[in-house]
Amino acid sequence: MPRYVVNNPEQDSDESSEEEEEQEQNGQAEPEAEEEEPAQAHPAKRQTISLQLGKGQLVCHVCGKSGHNAGFVGAAYIDCPNKPCYLCKKTGHTTMTCPYRVAPELGCNQSTSVSSDGILATLRNREQDGRHREVRRSHTKWLVETAVLRLHSRRCTCLEFHPTRDNIVVSGDKKGQVAVWDFHKVTERSVYNTNKALTNYIRFLPSSDGAACCSSATDGTLKELDIETGSHKELLNCNPGGWIEGVSNEKTWNMLYGMGVSWRRGMIACGDSQGRVFFLDRRQADPICVHQLHKKGNKVTSADFHPVDRDLLLTASNDWQAKLSDMRMLCAPLMPGHKGKGQIQPPIELFSMSHPKVVNSAWFSPVTGQKIMTTCIDNRIRIWDTLFNADQPADREIVHSHDFNRYLTPFRAEWDPKDSDEREIIIGRYISEDFGGVALHPVDVMDGGTGRLVAEMKDPNLQTICPVNKPHPRQDIIISGSSSSLYAWSPASPDEEMEDLQTLPNEAL
Numbered sequence: 001m002p003r004y005v006v007n008n009p010e011q012d013s014d015e016s017s018e019e020e021e022e023q024e025q026n027g028q029a030e031p032e033a034e035e036e037e038p039a040q041a042h043p044a045k046r047q048t049i050s051l052q053l054g055k056g057q058l059v060c061h062v063c064g065k066s067g068h069n070a071g072f073v074g075a076a077y078i079d080c081p082n083k084p085c086y087l088c089k090k091t092g093h094t095t096m097t098c099p100y101r102v103a104p105e106l107g108c109n110q111s112t113s114v115s116s117d118g119i120l121a122t123l124r125n126r127e128q129d130g131r132h133r134e135v136r137r138s139h140t141k142w143l144v145e146t147a148v149l150r151l152h153s154r155r156c157t158c159l160e161f162h163p164t165r166d167n168i169v170v171s172g173d174k175k176g177q178v179a180v181w182d183f184h185k186v187t188e189r190s191v192y193n194t195n196k197a198l199t200n201y202i203r204f205l206p207s208s209d210g211a212a213c214c215s216s217a218t219d220g221t222l223k224e225l226d227i228e229t230g231s232h233k234e235l236l237n238c239n240p241g242g243w244i245e246g247v248s249n250e251k252t253w254n255m256l257y258g259m260g261v262s263w264r265r266g267m268i269a270c271g272d273s274q275g276r277v278f279f280l281d282r283r284q285a286d287p288i289c290v291h292q293l294h295k296k297g298n299k300v301t302s303a304d305f306h307p308v309d310r311d312l313l314l315t316a317s318n319d320w321q322a323k324l325s326d327m328r329m330l331c332a333p334l335m336p337g338h339k340g341k342g343q344i345q346p347p348i349e350l351f352s353m354s355h356p357k358v359v360n361s362a363w364f365s366p367v368t369g370q371k372i373m374t375t376c377i378d379n380r381i382r383i384w385d386t387l388f389n390a391d392q393p394a395d396r397e398i399v400h401s402h403d404f405n406r407y408l409t410p411f412r413a414e415w416d417p418k419d420s421d422e423r424e425i426i427i428g429r430y431i432s433e434d435f436g437g438v439a440l441h442p443v444d445v446m447d448g449g450t451g452r453l454v455a456e457m458k459d460p461n462l463q464t465i466c467p468v469n470k471p472h473p474r475q476d477i478i479i480s481g482s483s484s485s486l487y488a489w490s491p492a493s494p495d496e497e498m499e500d501l502q503t504l505p506n507e508a509l
């Protein structure tokens with residue numbers, strides 16, 4: 001039986017007033033209008049419910065035309081006749097009959113490291129990898145072991161595991177809070193009011209006691225935080241004058257988003273809402289430099305340092321690009337307003353990976369850093385098997401439902417850092433399925449080498465969408481952030497797993 005704990009029972013009324021929570025609970029989703037388009041794209045359109053005009057005349061909220069209806073009814077999706085399939089964006093079938101619903105691997109090129117072609121593949125793998133490795137067996141059934149309900153006062157936006165203390169997870173939320181939770185002791189948690197607005201990323205920093213981490217937030221600050229005491233200090237403030245009534249607006253207010261930390265270089269890279277990336281060393285007051293890596297006016301949605309080659313940085317943005325940059329080309333301070341410094345910056349970009357829509361994240365594979373994985377809101381996870389191919393089309397495009405138009409944290413596929421083959425990936429699913437009469441949004445465990453679905457993690461008590469997920473770096477634990485709560489999943493016992501395999505023939509092994 002899973003152990004649940006509720007953090008703030010008295011906040012019940014507060015909680016249900018939030019728009020996204022209500023929408024998540026009742027499953028009324030309306031596809032199509034994206035929230036996050038690049039500057040040149042159409043402004044986001046949000047419609048809430050189907051209108052009925054006159055005597056029962058229907059107006060479709062997907063295409064805006066009258067005479068029909070479309071959208072989710074529970075877990076079933078009614079297609080708009082004027083639009084392609086909501087999942088794969090292709091025509092010729094409905095969303096409910098989309099072949100990718102049961103086989104996301106359809107049409108995928110297989111990774112060359114997938115040993116499905118006998119002795120030659122085994123020999124090639126041995127040559128490439130140099131030694132025999134145990135093949136990691138994926139778990140096919142996961143159960144919620146513990147949960148902390150309403151840990152946050154608003155929806156969870158990011159998660160990070162402690163680098164050395166196995167049972168500690170740190171999470172951020174829409175209000176700017178940072179929470180620390182011990183998922184083995186369940187009731188042990190702290191919540192700090194670190195930021196004034198949405199905490200976008202949390203990353204741990206090298207420190208003697210392991211308590212230092214930093215957060216990037218929509219209030220435009222990058223802060224160093226002590227998770228033991230909650231004390232924090234500002235490393236960067238993009239809006240030092242604060243919000244000035246009548247002067248400040250959405251264009252002048254600068255927000256901080258994608259953020260990565262290089263432990264090897266002792267460096268922080270933090271992207272903003274203007275397409276720029278700040279490079280900082282926490283021992284010095286001012287940033288080292290700032291580079292316009294992405295198109296002006298577009299959010300930098302993620303920043304990731306290469307795990308082995310400390311000269312490489314990978315960023316993603318609302319400008320529909322993921323970019324690989326060479327840190328050796330960084331130059332001396334180029335902060336606006338610094339005297340005597342030239343404004344000409346050398347190109348640090350190596351490759352740009354174009355996408356058809358906004359890229360939510362781009363990550364190097366966690367062990368060798370040889371692969372790149374991006375999550376794009378065109379419902380595709382893209383994987384490049386080697387960095388050398390990063391200027392070519394992706395080796396694999398996996399169709400997966402993560403496009404949405406609600407107030408949710410953008411979905412990001414995450415690598416499982418324990419998988420030395422660098423194949424297992426975790427991502428929350430937007431579209432729901434009917435599981436015994438209940439509409440659930442599973443968290444998917446997938447094989448990035450083949451595109452196959454390995455496991456769908458679901459629990460009848462968890463009916464909200466889980467956009468934020470992180471696999472543990474050392475243990476078989478996955479934490480999901482859903483609404484204001486956190487859930488810790490662990491693999492089912494072998495007996496329970498067998499039961500599941502007998503009832504779910506479609507699940508890949």
Ligand SMILES: [Zn+2]
Binds near residue numbers: 060069
């Ligand atoms: Zn329609």
Ligand SMILES: [Zn+2]
Binds near residue numbers: 095
């Ligand atoms: Zn389809």
